[in-house]
Amino acid sequence: MQQNKGIDKSQMISFAVLCLVLFGFMFYFQNKQSKEEQVKAQEQKTEQVKNAVKQTQASNINPNVTSGAIQTASLSNKELNVEFSSLGGQVSKVQLSEYKAYDHKTDKADLPLYLIDKKNSNYGFQFKDKTGKVINTKDLVFTPAVNGNAVTMTATYNNAVIQFIYTLLPKYTLDFKVRTKGLAAVTSDNKADFIWDYSVRNLEKGRAQEQSHSEFSYAFNNYKDYDYDGRTEMSEEKETLNWIGVKQQFFSSVIEAKNGFTQSKGNQEAIEEGEYLKKLNFEGFVQMTGSELNQDFTWYFMPLDLPLLKSYDKNFDEILPLGWSFIGWMNRYFFMWLYSVIAGWGLSAGWVIFLMTIIVKLILSPIMYKQHKLSAMMKVIRPEIDEVNAKLKDADPMKKQQATMEIYRKAGVNQMAGCLPALVQIPIFYALFRFFPNYIDLRGQGFWFAKDLTAYDDLIKLPFKIPFLGDHLSVFALACTIVILIYTVMTSGNMQQPQQEGMPNMKVLMYIFPITFLFFLNTSASGLSWYYFVSNAINILIILVIKYVILDEKKIHAQIQANKEKPKSEGKFQKKMREMMEKAQNQQQIQEQQKKKK
Structure with a gap:
């Protein structure tokens, strides 16, 4: 049997402990900051004489x-x-x-x-x-x-x-x-x-x-x-x-x-x-x-x-x-509106962002459900894919790919459906990248140890400068990087590795991404880092709920078997991919024949 490379119950406990530690760390520095603000002397205001x-x-x-x-x-x-x-x-x-x-x-x-x-x-x-x-x-x-x-x-x-x-x-x-x-x-x-x-x-x-x-x-x-x-x-x-x-x-x-x-x-x-x-x-x-x-x-x-x-x-x-076209529209008519509505409840800016994140996740939850259902289906058919790869170990890579696509087609798995959540979240990410550093209502609004959510938090100061990172480490950026790494571990277990020699290991690339994200977030608005920390923590919880509560692998396996018995209608994308592969395979055969004649 193929082992589950996702996250088990012990990892769930570890994740919960990590979140408690991070939140405890944040509350500690929030109290520390509030004490500092209590001893701050009131600024003396100077009156300017009119018409002088x-x-x-x-x-x-x-x-x-x-x-x-x-x-x-x-x-x-x-x-x-x-x-x-x-x-x-x-x-x-x-x-x-x-x-x-x-x-x-x-x-x-x-x-x-x-x-x-x-x-x-x-x-x-x-x-x-x-x-x-x-x-x-x-x-x-x-x-x-x-x-x-x-x-x-x-x-x-x-x-x-x-x-x-x-x-x-x-x-x-x-x-x-x-x-x-x-x-x-x-x-x-x-x-x-x-x-x-x-x-x-x-x-x-x-x-x-x-x-x-x-x-x-x-x-x-x-x-x-x-x-x-x-x-x-x-x-x-x-x-x-x-x-x-x-x-x-x-x-x-x-x-x-x-x-x-x-x-x-x-x-x-x-x-x-x-x-x-x-x-x-x-x-x-x-x-x-x-x-x-x-x-x-x-x-x-x-x-x-x-x-x-x-x-x-x-x-x-x-x-x-605020961004061009649809990006600007989202900021003007959704994110700004949503922020003002929640802020009207009397909450601090950080908790407004927290609730905004939950609302956005609820809106995107049907898409995320489809994504994780697809992931579960791919996990179920993984033994068949491994078996095909083992049989065609010495065969042409193109034949391996065709055989793999045939398994997906018979099982009723559309690989392109997994790209939809990523495509949907790209404009949202860019909109928020524009929103947090430019929304004046957030200017000067502190949250825990971040004194201004439109700027980075520099609680951890470094005695030297690191290229592209600066002379500080943002705690919000670090927390965000950690949860992205956890999310990557959970979602990369079912990723199929490239069979062709010289192709990059996608898992390694996925682990590198959160690290590079740290360099980006470290000098960005802390509100953006806080949003993505909450967003990815919610992603992890959604995965756990879908995996252990909603999705039943036995039912999914039965559905796949039923799909195999149904007559298949080839989609436009699948047809295009098949025709491209067949054309590439024919060209390869012609080249091999020409080499033999020489």
Whole structure:
């Protein structure tokens, strides 16, 4: 008799003990973390004075400007604190009041969250005067005037007046109007070059993950079309961009031009370490009428929250990288909806993910049942396959394969049915790969020893760096790897090994996969690792229930014998495979005959 290479009752007990140990380990560190949080001192909040205008030093900003000549003005509402610099008349500081940034020194998200600070953003309008000299507004010194929720920045150049009028509005919006008077006497240009240099600040724990999500985003064709660019260079010479933005993992800085940017181009460069992740440069032209620059713009400094992004009706929701086509649909209309419904019950984020996993498994349970029933059927007919392989030991490999397929056909076993669960789970995996690191409701949500489910947990810190792994080990990733290995042991017992020489051992490849998975998950969102830990633990329990409670091998054997007595109708796939094998076998026979003639 063929021995069962699956899992026996002693292995069941071992698995249960392992799960208890892992959960005990997790609860221990959850309690440890809660004690640390109890002794944390409350952060002292600093109040920013609304509509304040103050003097700041100009040294090291522009060597042509006298020290002490630079002024700043500020506006605030419940969402944004915005500061403006008289040098260039531009936004010099943007704080999102309702969010915090991660502090690598304290390993906590307790810093004020600034999208713009320390001169990481610099923009201006460039044109030539009639002598050919290049003028850029970012080099001019403006005079600020505050009136309610608006700041007017005024500068003069050769008697021409240039005004930037900023108005702070709700929903993370800053209206930006450019008005000039007398500029036509200075320049003959019919368009101005808008140049924006922006360095992305590191706001999250997972540097590599946040860096990979930092890129250009833009809309065109009257807001209908959207594109993004994470490559070295971007070029949209033929399109008129409605808005251009720099997207980060959870936030975005966007400028909208009411009449669009033309001949747009940009480049970006990754920064390997330090306070910044990427340096991006954008350049696009805006129209001038009669050599006067009178254009309307809007700045948005916003969190990537899907309902908020949709509310603007400017295609901003495409900034959120939830995946293309069906993948994005699953995230938008299923996973986000499911998470919000369960979170509404008052559960913590980790337990919400736990229940999400169970619900997804219940939906997929009919497919899993068919998969394991097929596995049981293949186990029953394994002695016949081994017998055929023994008889045709010295025969042509093609004949062995044909004989094996004939056994499957007579038994009513469709091997392709076993691929269906894997094919179904591929889009689900990719959807969740996009969901966990980008869903802002999960940002900052801790669970046990993971302080943020959108970043990795680094409970086990290493004194050195391992290539592709980093300087830490994620406990969630380790736990996930262990249960995947157990699942692999349970499901690889009935796998037929290749009979041809030189073919790879599939079992070995299956055992290597979980190890490589560790390298992938170690720096990924811990929410993803937690989901797949629960998912594979449930897979193991389902296998045990199906194997020991639902499926009866005697009944399956009887069903196979009954299938053998029935007249067989060859399916399209089986027919195609048979014809391909027969053709290959005929070609092989012809080649052998030609060799004998030689």
